[in-house]
Amino acid sequence: MSVVVSSLSKHFGSVRAIDDLSIEFREGAISVLLGASGCGKTTTLRCIAGLEQPTSGQISIGGQTVFASARGIDLPPARRDLGMVFQSYAIWPHMTVLENVALPLRAKKRPAAEVAERARATLTSVGLGQQIDRGATQLSGGQQQRVSIARCLVADPRLILMDEPLSNLDAKLRIEMRHEIRQLQRRLGATILFVTHDQEEAMSLADEIILFDKGKIVQRGAPEELYFRPQVRYVADFLGKANLFPVTARPTAGGLEVVADGGHVLASGQVSGMDGGGRALAMVRPEAWRIGPVDAEGLTGRVEETTFIGDRRELLVQTPIGRLTVMTLGMRSFCTGEGLSLTVEPEYLHLIAEAA
Numbered sequence: 001m002s003v004v005v006s007s008l009s010k011h012f013g014s015v016r017a018i019d020d021l022s023i024e025f026r027e028g029a030i031s032v033l034l035g036a037s038g039c040g041k042t043t044t045l046r047c048i049a050g051l052e053q054p055t056s057g058q059i060s061i062g063g064q065t066v067f068a069s070a071r072g073i074d075l076p077p078a079r080r081d082l083g084m085v086f087q088s089y090a091i092w093p094h095m096t097v098l099e100n101v102a103l104p105l106r107a108k109k110r111p112a113a114e115v116a117e118r119a120r121a122t123l124t125s126v127g128l129g130q131q132i133d134r135g136a137t138q139l140s141g142g143q144q145q146r147v148s149i150a151r152c153l154v155a156d157p158r159l160i161l162m163d164e165p166l167s168n169l170d171a172k173l174r175i176e177m178r179h180e181i182r183q184l185q186r187r188l189g190a191t192i193l194f195v196t197h198d199q200e201e202a203m204s205l206a207d208e209i210i211l212f213d214k215g216k217i218v219q220r221g222a223p224e225e226l227y228f229r230p231q232v233r234y235v236a237d238f239l240g241k242a243n244l245f246p247v248t249a250r251p252t253a254g255g256l257e258v259v260a261d262g263g264h265v266l267a268s269g270q271v272s273g274m275d276g277g278g279r280a281l282a283m284v285r286p287e288a289w290r291i292g293p294v295d296a297e298g299l300t301g302r303v304e305e306t307t308f309i310g311d312r313r314e315l316l317v318q319t320p321i322g323r324l325t326v327m328t329l330g331m332r333s334f335c336t337g338e339g340l341s342l343t344v345e346p347e348y349l350h351l352i353a354e355a356a
């Protein structure tokens, strides 16, 4: 189901929650609206759902205009043909699990036998096949959220809006549910707009991430694109950890030579982010550094701090270009004060034009 938002604004008094936003979401894909608290993600989703009236602009869903300020069009949520899942489960406590999930089909006046069968099948698909006759409030938080997901899915909506649906679940369940949402989306071919402020959740779920800041889109693209090729500093900082430092890029026969302030040549070759030379902000992700012995070529450094995290080890390394975060895998441990050298392959060095 296509979703097109044009010149959308929503003001709350002097606060511009959404500021002249235009975007066409990818059809049949999971688009994750990501950004810090207060950047306007939830308001955007609520405007698409019809739960919030935009100040101005236009929204169309599946080719139908559902909101247009200039033409006085504003369809209620029930006429927008979409399913919604929120952080709060909004489950009816006096009903069983099955009755809760059956509600949307009952509202559509489907035959009783079909209602029961589809509600059962949907509950089974979210792992609640054994709990259908329980009172809804007898379930754990994770199970209740599955009920609300099942209730959204049971009517086969082509557009599903999810606002932080996994935030109340424990870490392990959250990861399981991400996997399930992806599988469900593939099976249904639905378009999902998913709001979160959790970058790991965004990267593991999204076909496309739309990163917001102050009511505007800062960058959109595949998770890998945003992670490895941020166009501005804000994106580099927001997603994962980034080592950022000023450099000068000089064109050479094979691409660019990247020289850190102080004269150290960091890399030479096909470096992403800039075509020509000039001043830039270089970004190297912690896992991209290669560690060598202190007398090898590279940036010399001294380990200031080490943190063992289980699947990886994080080092803070003091170098002539500043303190860098370096990630290593495996069992080799490092001591505070230990000397080492750092190098990076050109393809893992990304440049952000300095004005950004």
Ligand SMILES: Nc1ncnc2c1ncn2[C@@H]1O[C@H](COP(=O)(O)OP(=O)(O)OP(=O)(O)O)[C@@H](O)[C@H]1O
Residues within 6 Å of the ligand: 012, 015, 016, 017, 035, 036, 037, 038, 039, 040, 041, 042, 043, 044, 197
């Ligand atoms: N009903 C409201 N009345 C007044 N201001 C509001 C209202 N709803 C949202 N805002 C403001 O609009 C801005 C965007 O809020 P929104 O909830 O869309 O952000 P968000 O990115 O979803 O943040 P969070 O992750 O914290 O939910 C914020 O400054 C918020 O305070």
